[in-house]
Amino acid sequence: xxxxxxxxxxxxTSEEGYSVSCPGLPGCWSQGATEAEALANxxxxxxxxxxxxxxxxxxxxxxxxxxxxxx
Numbered sequence: 001x002x003x004x005x006x007x008x009x010x011x012x013t014s015e016e017g018y019s020v021s022c023p024g025l026p027g028c029w030s031q032g033a034t035e036a037e038a039l040a041n042x043x044x045x046x047x048x049x050x051x052x053x054x055x056x057x058x059x060x061x062x063x064x065x066x067x068x069x070x071x
Contacts, residue, residue: 009042011035025049 011020014031018038021029022045030045032038 007046009039011038022046022049 007022007024009020009022011018013019016031017033018035019029019031020038020042022042025046028042028045028049030038030041032041
């Protein structure tokens, strides 16, 4: 289960509209034609980023547990 925290985002104008990044999550960024669209898109990007990080952590925990049982 993902618990959504609050993340600071940086919104900038771009040639295509707006670019938005989340400094607390390296590589997490999005864009949109309007400010509202960019902010909606970064919410989705943050959610997917956190879910992927949680999945990777679970996979890592599984490998560590398996390695401990093999010894």
